[in-house]
Amino acid sequence: AQTVTQSQPEMSVQEAETVTLSCTYDTSESDYYLFWYKQPPSRQMILVIRQEAYKQQNATENRFSVNFQKAAKSFSLKISDSQLGDAAMYFCAYQNYGGSQGNLIFGKGTKLSVKP
Amino acid sequence: EAQVTQNPRYLITVTGKKLTVTCSQNMNHEYMSWYRQDPGLGLRQIYYSMNVEVTDKGDVPEGYKVSRKEKRNFPLILESPSPNQTSLYFCASSPSGTGHYGYTFGSGTRLTVV
Numbered sequence: 001a002q003t004v005t006q007s008q009p010e011m012s013v014q015e016a017e018t019v020t021l022s023c024t025y026d027t028s029e030s031d032y033y034l035f036w037y038k039q040p041p042s043r044q045m046i047l048v049i050r051q052e053a054y055k056q057q058n059a060t061e062n063r064f065s066v067n068f069q070k071a072a073k074s075f076s077l078k079i080s081d082s083q084l085g086d087a088a089m090y091f092c093a094y095q096n097y098g099g100s101q102g103n104l105i106f107g108k109g110t111k112l113s114v115k116p
Numbered sequence: 117e118a119q120v121t122q123n124p125r126y127l128i129t130v131t132g133k134k135l136t137v138t139c140s141q142n143m144n145h146e147y148m149s150w151y152r153q154d155p156g157l158g159l160r161q162i163y164y165s166m167n168v169e170v171t172d173k174g175d176v177p178e179g180y181k182v183s184r185k186e187k188r189n190f191p192l193i194l195e196s197p198s199p200n201q202t203s204l205y206f207c208a209s210s211p212s213g214t215g216h217y218g219y220t221f222g223s224g225t226r227l228t229v230v
Contacts, residue, residue, distance in 0.1 A: 004158075033215035045159075045206060045221035091158060095215035102147055102166075102213025103174060106158035 002027045004094050006107035013082045014115050020067075021077045021110050023092030030054075031097035034068065034075045035104065040088040048090070051075065053097065079112075087114045118143045122207050122222035129197055129229055137192045137225045139207030145220075147213040148190040149174065150182065153204040153224075162205075165190055166213055197229040 003026045013019035025034070036048040051059045051068050058066050063083075067076045079086055089111050093104040120141045129135050141148065149164035151174075161174030165184040179201055181193040190209075194201060207222040 035218065037221075043204065043224040043226075045208075045224075047218045047220075050218050093159075098214065101161075101172070101174070102149055102164055102208075102210060102215065102219070103161045104151075104159070104215075104219065106160075108156055108158045 002029075002032075002094055002096070002105050004092050004105050004107040006090075006092055006110050008110045009108070010111045010113070012113045012115060013079070013086075015082055015084060017082055018078060018080045019082055019112065021079075021090050021092075021112065023075045023077070023107060025073050025075065025092075025094045025105075027073070027094065027096075029096055033095045033097060034066075035093040035095070036064070036066070036075075036077045037091045037093060037106075038086075038088045039091065039109070040085075045091075049077065082114050084114050084116060087112055118220070120207055120209050120220050120222035122205075122225050124225060125223065126226045127228070129227070131198055131229055132196050135194050135197060135227075137194075137205060137207075137227070139190045139192065139222060140188050141190075141207075141209040141220070142188065143209060143211075143220065144187065145209040145211055146187070147210045148184070149208050149213070149219075150180070150190070150192050151206045151208065152176065153206060159206065162192070164213060194227075197227075199229050201227065202229050203227060 150162040151159040
């Protein structure tokens, strides 16, 4: 069974600085999707970024980028120019490619604090 | 506005009293699913539906029922709630369950069973 591990329960960053959240996963599949979701205090789950495993290029969305290392099964999220609104729980998630169950396997989350 | 709407946002109930949490999406998505979120465990899938009248179990289906009679609605039913079902529940939808499009989540329902 696939598993997702986020080894940093909590992280802190100074406003305007850069922070990297770690995520590793375990799978025997070669094709899959990886996601980062943000959960602010409002509880809404917001998709931050999505990566397809067969694409070597790292995904980027504005200030958010990933470092996808397929061989190492690592999928870290980098937040540049951190803003107060980035404070939230961040969840890394995995899904097998090609299935229709849509079962996202989530990590336990990393709580990010942003200091002014 | 494209969204997934869950109701209620908060619910406190007593053990054994049947309840329904509603979920509705306005994006004409084929796929819908339910997750529960517990501290230290992340989110786990309860049930999913690939289309109208097609539902199947996720990883933690015990104690839950669902139905999909219309494309836009996917209610979660707890026939006899127990305290171990106290949790934060999320409904999600997508054009498909393949992962290609990502998923849109509702705002969550905080359920407490006493």
